[in-house]
Every structure is written in structure tokens, then in C-alpha cells.
Amino acid sequence: MILHELIEFDTLRVIWWLLLGVLLIGFALTDGFDLGVGALLPFVAKTDTERRVVINTVGPVWEGNQVWFILGGGAIFAAWPSLYAVSFSGFYLAMFVVLAALILRPVAFTYRSKREDTTWRTAWDWALFVGGAVPALIFGVAVGNVLQGVPFRLTDDLWAMYEGGFFGLLNPFALLAGAVSVAMLLQHGAAWLTLKTEGPVSQRARTYGSVAGIVAMAGYALAGVWLLFGIDGYTLVDDVVRNGPSNPLHSEVAKGVSWGASYTARPWIAIAPLLGFVGMAMAMRGLRAGREVSTLLWSKLGIFGVISSVGLTMFPFILPSTIDPRSSLTVWDSSSSHLTLFVMLVVTVIFVPLILLYTAWVYKVLWGKVTEDDVTSNSESLY
């Protein structure tokens, strides 16, 4: 098969770097709001009926949303196998916590309203809270660690040796990143609830959401300053072969240059953090003013900006190594082979538009608010 030669290896690598971003952002935009909704549940809904309203706003869609997460895992495996191998084994216990939370969450959605008794329902409400808040926090913490670099080294056989523990992940910068992530997704969840609910639930969501918006912006600003002035960045030492074999050990990496260098080299990337601030600020104003559709869209723009700012700042690095910079994974040396990237691109180009199309159709069918009346009159069939 020579068809794949049509697109250069290095171009495919950049495309897959972009697609990795698309997937992570897709995950944050869709599953992000139902993580946020889960984390907001105990605060915005007081009575059982209110809670059912909140749960049913995401009831029919969380399952599809969660596939972004699964697909994220699958796509990293297929396109960036070294990243898949190093990061998930390195963040082993943190990953376990995420998995446990994300296993509880689907079950909580489906089973909660299948029994009347209060203890049962309260227990599942907690599961939804934990299932929303904990992954949101850990994803942020993970990003915070990736920006600082992770303590791993690769042997000559490319065995990944991770030399940090679970608690090493919980350093101040990473926790700040985790807080930003939680606040951002809380705001996103609140924007969703404003659109899908009415009355007191919607009111409370707007209040909590706008506070979360302020926290997210402040935290993001602080993290930005900290990153540029207090954290070591990484650079590739000499010109790397961009279409060479995927072996991270073939390139030399220097540690110590500020990530700010990315902004001097590529000033246009400053647009990403800018969009992050604008989106979050406008979403916060929208929440205060009670605007519905536009608030959700602004919130999405904010998340888009924040996540892209991380990727663009680090480019071409994907996972730097603190203890052995040479082992760092970059766009040029940790991808799949030329053929695999090409095959996966073809599949993605066919299926992602289809997915977006039918997902949009499903949201259209489900358009409209979920009311207390809906829940009480369809008590058997709804969550």
C-alpha cells in the first residue's frame, strides 16, 4: 500500500496532534457539562424532584458524551502509543481513581431512580457528585503535571520507567490547574442547567456558575503567570528529523527555557488564552443576565481557548520528562507509523462528521427544558 505516501509523515503527525486536541476538547465540551452537572447536583437541587430534573437534563446524552473519553483513550493508543504507554502507567493510581469515579457515574445515572428509598437515592447522588468532581479535578491535575514534565525515563528498549509516586502529582501548580479545571467545568455545567431547567434550580445554577467563572478566570490567570515565570519549559536542542522513526531517544532536549519562548517564537498563539478569558468572562456575564443559548456557546469557547492554550504552549512537546529530558515525547518522535496515522485519518475523516451529525440530531430531538412536571408525570420511564 503506497496510498499513505500521499501525505507526508510530518504533516500527518501535526494533523494527529491537532486531532488529539479536537478529541480532548470534544470531551471537555460534551462530557464536561455533565461532569459539571454532577458536581453541582448537591448544590443546585434540594428536593428529590429537583434532583431528578437535574439528572434528566443529561440523562439521555451522558452516554454518548462519555464516548469522547473512551475515544480519547483509543485514539491516543492508536496515534500516540508512547504517550498512551507512558502516561497511563505513570499516572497509575490517579487513573484508577478516575476509572472508579467514571464507573460509578453511569451506574448512578441509571440506577438511582429505580428504587424509591431515600438512602439509596442519596447514595447515588453522592456517586454522581464524586463522579463529576473527581475526574474534573484529576484531569486538571494531570495537565498541570504534563506542563511541568513528568518523572519518567525510557530505557534503550523503550521501557517506560516512571519514578514518581501518586502524591508527587499533587504539587501546588498541578492542584491549581485542577482547581481551574473544576471551576471551568462547573461553569459549563451551570450554563447547561440554565438552558435546560427553570425556576429555583436554574437560579442556583446561575449563582454557582458565575462564582465558578470568576474562580476559573482568576486561577487561569495565576497559572499563566506561574507557568511563564516559575516553571521550567523544554526545547528541542538541534533540528530534529520530523519524519524519522518514532523513537524519543533519537532527539536531544534541553530543560530550563521558559514556556514563554513559545509565545516569542509564535506570537499568534496568544489568541488561545485570549479566547479562554473572553469565553469564560462572557459566559459568566451570560449566567448573571440569564441568557441561555449564548452562555453555553461562550462557555464552550472558553474551554476551547484554555485547552488549546496548553497544547500550543507546549508544541512540539506532548509529555516532557523531568528526570531525563531526552526521553521526552514530542510530536516528531512518539507517533504511530506513517501507515497507521494515515489509515486512522481516513477513518476519522469519514466518521467524525457522521458522529457530529447524528449527535446534533439527537440534541435537536431532545431540545427543550426538563421540568418538574415532566419528571412527576413520567416517573417510571425517566431517571
Place this chain on the structure above:
Amino acid sequence: MELDIVELSRLQFAMTAMYHFLFVPLTLGLSVLVAIMETVYVMTNRPIWRQMTKFWGSLFGINFVLGVATGITMEFQFGMNWSYYSHYMGDIFGAPLAIEGLMAFFLEATFVGLFFFGWDKLSKRAHLTVTWLVALGSNLSALWILIANGWMQNPVGAEFNPMTMRMEMTSFFEVMFNEVAQAKFVHTVSAGYVTAAVFVLGVSAWYLLKGRHTELARRSISVAASFGLASAVSVVVLGDESGYSATHSQKMKLAAIEAMWHTQPAPASFTLVGFPNREARETHYAIHVPWAMGLIGTRSLTTEIPGIAELVENAEARIRSGIIAYDALTQIRELRDDAPADVVATFEEHSGDLGFAFLLRRYVDDPRDATDKQIAIASNDTVPQVWPLFWAFRFMVALGFGFIATMTYFFFMASFRGMRFPRPALRLAVIMIPAPWIAAELGWFVAEFGRQPWTVDGVLPTAMSVSHLSVSDLLLTLAGFVTLYTVLFVIEMGLMLKYIRKGPYMDVAETDVWTERHTHRLRTHDGKGPFAETPAE
């Protein structure tokens, strides 16, 4: 057993995968059965079929969510626990997993919400389409997962790249149309259909025994028995196809399953039962069926099937060849593009056996330093434990024939004997409910345990595939999974039983037109038509 990383990782993987597969087969089969029921509803407009769709759909939902939840673990566990495997195989193995998400899981998961919540938001036909898309999604999902798994059994369309120290894809089509994968896919999906058919049959039989929801139960039995009969035949026939493809791709697994210690003159006999002894390399008290093995395995009277002893000798030769490959690889890695042509040529000649040299890693750091004794031990390691495979396989096959018999009986009684099931038969149907799950788990056990000591057959030993983790990390997550999964299992079973006991939301009567025609049919058929007046209870 010493608790090391490899054993603990295997234990955790086996546990989470087998647990995941408690829910998958029912999802696979019930999604199709529910779609069939809804199709009847849309075609005939008889409300009872809508009620059936909703009732079995609600049980589908309770089961489905745990399949989804435990599937999350599967998607990430390769990276968490099998880091070197992920690096080494990701270029090939990751692709079908990602495609599964793109093509299948998105479809299934996006529409399953509408299946439950879209009844009053969609037209009848639109809802039916949604239901079929859920069924299609779950079945396509199985296809891609089995393409991934099939590649672990029979790694085609890939070669080792010394520069990246991993396997890389050379042909996506070979990976996709891998004969092992295709045979496994149809076998697995049929097993799912049988599971759902036995489940629906058993639950309905219980209703008939209790004299509850009889209209729903009878119709469900007629669907389940016909669907189940076709699937049970298919699961056995296609299982045989799997065995046939193993004859040329996984000789050692086949020899172990059949406890074929030594190569026999063709056509080999089939050992029906016996007690395999690995040390003595013989099967005690064996009952043989002459010719049968040769016919099943090769579909010829003249082709030999190699026995374990011969395969071990073969492995020893491949280990020695692998050491040559390893030596050349070491030079190529140091010199990169400047490696001399003859070294590259040597490597290419022997690279297919590189994995066999890695078998020595358990005993010596550098395979080149291995002694003859170590090589002999390593070649013996290529023999999986025989007796568990031998017996697991036989139980699975016996259950398979049991399903065919049960389904044939119920199909016959439903179609030609007016659904007058004797009570013992109904009781048997209830008792049989767990059987397909046992068969499915045994099947996976045979497939995966039989592949040992490899994660990818002949390419990477299991012992080398793990992550660099600590025993305490693994014990912690293992305990965590056991606790979480046990709690969820108890809750799921509780809800399942609660919803089965509760039955459909309310009983729906047949339409007047149907009842009239039916009564007419009963008169003309002398009481032998379907649903005769004397019910089972």
C-alpha cells in the same frame, strides 16, 4: 504462586475482562432481540409487542450500563498495566480500538439515550430506526474488539521495526480481514445471541410457571426459541471454524486444548475425556474417537496435526534463531543507519523469531548469554497448562450442544405443539439461565489462557508486556476493583431480579382483530395451533 507484577497484572486483567464480559453478551443479543420485537410492533401495530419491547428494553438498560461502565476499564488498562505491550503493539492494536469508538460505540451510546427517552419524541419508524442503530452499534463494537483480539492470536499484517523497537502495521487489510478475527467475531456474536435467547426464554418460562404475564411470556418464548435455535447452531458451527483456523495459526493452543502430546499419524483421533498430565506428557484414562480430531482440525484425512512434543522442539529452534535476531538488532540499534548490510540481512531473516528470544528474559538479562538448559526451559514454557484448557473447552462444547437441544425443543413445542410446555421443561429453562454466561467465560478462558505465555502469539511474551509498577500499587487497585465490582454486581443482580419480579409496567391485551383471527385459526387447526386454550400453568 509468587505475587509478582506479571501474575498480579494478569489476575487483574482476567478479572476485569471476565467481569466486563458478564454484561457484554446480553447487550449484544438483547439489543437485537428487542429490535426484532419492536419491528413486529411497527409492522403489526399490536400494542403487546410495544410492551414487550419496553419490558425487555428495561432489563437491557440495567445490564447495558454495567457493560459500558466496565468497558471504560478495558480501554485504559492496556496503558496502565501493560505499558510495554502498549508501546510494542500500539501501532496495530490501537487502531481497531479507536475505530471501535468512532464507528460503533458512538453510534450505540448516542442512540441508546433516545431508545429510552425518545418514545414520545419520535415517530414509530424513527424510534425503530434508533433501536436498530443501537443493535448495529453494539454488534459492530464486537467486530472491532475481536479484530484487535484476533490480532493478538494471529499477528498478521505487521512487522518489527528495529528503529522504533516495536511492531508496525504493514497492511491494514490483513489486520482487518484476519481469518482468526473474523471467525472469532461471528462465534462471539452468536454466543451473545444465545445468551440473550436463553435469558428471555428462562425469564418467560418463569412467568409461565407463575401464571403471570402469560401473553408477553409466550410471545417472547416464540421469538427467543427461533432466534436462539439459529444462534446456537451458529455458535457451534462457527466455533468449529475458530478451531479450524487455529490449526494453522495457533498450533500450540490447539494441541493443548486437545492434550495432543505427540504427533499422530493422520487422521488423528479425538480425545473425548481424560486426565492430562503435563509432566508425563500423557493423558490418563483417555477415551479416544478415532479420526475425529484430524477431520475437525484439518478437514482432511492426510494432514498431520503437530503434537506438543514436536512443537516444543520447534520452539527451541526458534529461540536459537531469535537469539541471532536479537544480536543483529543490538548492532542495528547502535549503528542506526550505518548498520552494515549483512547485519540487516541477518536480522531480517531471523526477525520473525525475535519474540522467542524474549522468552529467555525471565532467566537471563541478555538472551545471548543463555545456556542450553535455559533455552530448554524456555521452550517448555511455550506449553500452556493443559488440563484447565482441556476441560474448559469440553465443558464449553457440551454447553453449546445443550443450547442446541434446548432451543430445538422449545422451538418445536412453540411452533407445532401449541406452546403446551410441560412444567419440568419450563423449570429447566429457568435453571439454564446462567449456562450461556458460563460457556462464554470458559470460551474466553480457553482463548486467552491458551495463548500463554504470549500476549501476542509468538511476538511478545506476557512476562515482558507489563508496566513498571510496584506490587503495592497493583494490590491496591486489585482490591479496589474487586470491591467496586462486587458491590456493583450485587446491586445489578438485585435490580435485575426486582424488575423481573415486577414484570412489565402493565399487561396489555391483544387487539380485537388479532384475537378474532386467532380464535378462527384455533378452530380450523383442531386446537393444535399456537396458543391453545389449555395453557401450561
